[in-house]
Amino acid sequence: MKYENVLLEIEGKIATITLNRPEKLNAINDAMLREFEAALDEVRRDPDSLVLVIRGAGNAFSVGQDLSGVGTGEVMPPNPRSKAYLSDMLVGAMRNNFRWQSIFELHKWTIAQVHGYCFAAGLDLAMSCRAIVATEDAVFGDPSIRMALSSPNPLWTYRVGLKKTKELLFTGKYIDGKEAEKIGLVMKAVPAAKLEDEVNLTAETFAKSAGIGGFDQEVLVWATNMAKLDLGGLAAARRLAANVHVLSAIQRPGRSIIDRGEFNFYDIRDEKGLNAAIEARDAPFREYFPQPQPRRS
Amino acid sequence: MGYKNIIYEKKDGVGYITLNRPDKLNAINDVLLEELDAAFAAAEPDLEVKVVVVKGAGQAFSVGQDLSGVETSEVLPDPRKPVSRKKQLEAERRRNRRWEYIFNLAKPTIAQVHGYCLGFGCNLAMVCDITIASEDALFGDPSIRMGLLSDMPLWIWLVGIKKTRELLYSGRYITATEAEQFALINKAVPKDKLESEVLKLAKGISLLPGDGLANCKDGINSVMEARGLGEAWRFTNEMQLVMQQHSRETGEFDFFEVREKKGLKAAIEERDAPFKGFP
Numbered sequence: 114m115k116y117e118n119v120l121l122e123i124e125g126k127i128a129t130i131t132l133n134r135p136e137k138l139n140a141i142n143d144a145m146l147r148e149f150e151a152a153l154d155e156v157r158r159d160p161d162s163l164v165l166v167i168r169g170a171g172n173a174f175s176v177g178q179d180l181s182g183v184g185t186g187e188v189m190p191p192n193p194r195s196k197a198y199l200s201d202m203l204v205g206a207m208r209n210n211f212r213w214q215s216i217f218e219l220h221k222w223t224i225a226q227v228h229g230y231c232f233a234a235g236l237d238l239a240m241s242c243r244a245i246v247a248t249e250d251a252v253f254g255d256p257s258i259r260m261a262l263s264s265p266n267p268l269w270t271y272r273v274g275l276k277k278t279k280e281l282l283f284t285g286k287y288i289d290g291k292e293a294e295k296i297g298l299v300m301k302a303v304p305a306a307k308l309e310d311e312v313n314l315t316a317e318t319f320a321k322s323a324g325i326g327g328f329d330q331e332v333l334v335w336a337t338n339m340a341k342l343d344l345g346g347l348a349a350a351r352r353l354a355a356n357v358h359v360l361s362a363i364q365r366p367g368r369s370i371i372d373r374g375e376f377n378f379y380d381i382r383d384e385k386g387l388n389a390a391i392e393a394r395d396a397p398f399r400e401y402f403p404q405p406q407p408r409r410s
Numbered sequence: 411m412g413y414k415n416i417i418y419e420k421k422d423g424v425g426y427i428t429l430n431r432p433d434k435l436n437a438i439n440d441v442l443l444e445e446l447d448a449a450f451a452a453a454e455p456d457l458e459v460k461v462v463v464v465k466g467a468g469q470a471f472s473v474g475q476d477l478s479g480v481e482t483s484e485v486l487p488d489p490r491k492p493v494s495r496k497k498q499l500e501a502e503r504r505r506n507r508r509w510e511y512i513f514n515l516a517k518p519t520i521a522q523v524h525g526y527c528l529g530f531g532c533n534l535a536m537v538c539d540i541t542i543a544s545e546d547a548l549f550g551d552p553s554i555r556m557g558l559l560s561d562m563p564l565w566i567w568l569v570g571i572k573k574t575r576e577l578l579y580s581g582r583y584i585t586a587t588e589a590e591q592f593a594l595i596n597k598a599v600p601k602d603k604l605e606s607e608v609l610k611l612a613k614g615i616s617l618l619p620g621d622g623l624a625n626c627k628d629g630i631n632s633v634m635e636a637r638g639l640g641e642a643w644r645f646t647n648e649m650q651l652v653m654q655q656h657s658r659e660t661g662e663f664d665f666f667e668v669r670e671k672k673g674l675k676a677a678i679e680e681r682d683a684p685f686k687g688f689p
Contacts, residue, residue, distance in 0.1 A: 257626075258618055258619075258622050258623065258626050259618065260622075261618075261619040261621060261622030261625075262622065262625075262626075263622070263625040263626040263628070263629040263630075264626070264629065265629075267633050267636075269630065269633075270567075270630060270633050270634060270637070273593075274567075274568065274593040275564070275567055275568060275630070275634065276539075276540060276541060276568065276593060276594075276595065276596045277593065277596060278630055279518070279539040279540055279627070279630060280539075280540050280596045282626055282630060283518045283539065283540070283615055283618075283623060283626060283627070284611070284614055284615060284618075285618075286614075296593075345637060345638070346633070346635075346636035346637035346638055347636070347637075348636075349636035350632070350633040350636040350637065353629070353632040353633060353635070353636055354629050354632070354633055357625055357628050357629035357632060358629065360625055360628075361621075361622060361625035361626070361629070375619050376619070397617050398614055398617065400614075401610045401611070401613055401614030401617075402610075402614055
């Protein structure tokens, strides 16, 4: 398959998928999802690659869902004023969760190589990898709540604990790579110049350890871990988080916060454009939650 | 409703519940507990309140259950008093529902902790969504030293199984800095910054859509239910009940006996003295 929105390279035991919409800071739209799924499938079926690295081209890993409203029927909940079918939204949310699950359960080592912004769906993707290696100035966060949405990602409490999950998701605030490492979201945060070396070293180490005693054994260990996690509630958590996300997305006209005169992302976007809508979304919170910025090289 | 042992106020979208028995370091007796329930129930449907801050007046957040034996039959039933099995179970269910209700309140809750935060006080801080503490705060649950169990299942999910065992087996206290390290709390801040930090957080949250916050909280809490918290409330409570009713053997430290003979202070001193070796 020919890809545009992602790049796939397989070199020896290490496969790399690069999110490739650098001019949009790798915002995830429906086309990128389709290509990502196809590329993931190629990696899955390639018996020689033992490690998958996922990274972003240009200045960021990914800013998350493409909020432009163009080609985003699946990644972005529809404007609550449009009369979306609940069944469509539920199917969309489940597909979304199956997608992250298929990365989470991939029988190969997965590493997210994160620099720049890593928000919302971009962070869900990174969190679904077994390890995140990031630059110290990378910026993590999920601002969904600022658009009145709950996160469909059930991995939060497993990754950073209950208290931190609530702090981050109730505020939508952003944290840098160093803090992400401190709270356990990121396996390792390194200076920007060292990111690639660190990821390569990690990938090669994993490839080597997967070779000891045979890759199949490694796969079995992973399958056992998956079973434990599912027994520990993850299987049900995926469904519950998706359902509640849909609940948050169907704010029916006449019964929603939007009609009580609160912030409506969709209206501002249609009137003043995407950047203005994102600015209007985040500006009121900078006073309360300082927003780290990645250094520009 | 007029409150006696707490203060409930609203300001700029934030509800404040202040435990107000400063002369007793905010020890939680039956009245305080009842008023706490009432204040949360008042805050939940109130559209003027986006987020609830819980704090303590005076020198501490709360030392936990009032151990004095006066008006404490709900928070600390005396095991020597014969009570029917049905009554005991009812009381346990009430405890259970109380923590679950605060945990699942359809609004974000923030515990603002300074000084002692022990036993029931620590439970209260744990069921709040976010906990910010000053560096002088001390967390712990010394229940085991009186032959009782903690009735809070969240320990395991918050600090992990090893730390839970260490803390609940020893009844020892940890500092806010340690508590932050173990993820029992979100953040430890210098004492003079505590109020402003919490205010900043609460104000920021108060700008957010209430419906969205309720959904977001429900999403996170439902993941915890899936992880077993639902059953854990019940199990923990039943074990607590069993421990509460066990009879002390001869020679075993009996808090209630000592309290009756020598007074409350002496009983607490006798309870903690053997463990002074713990940091």
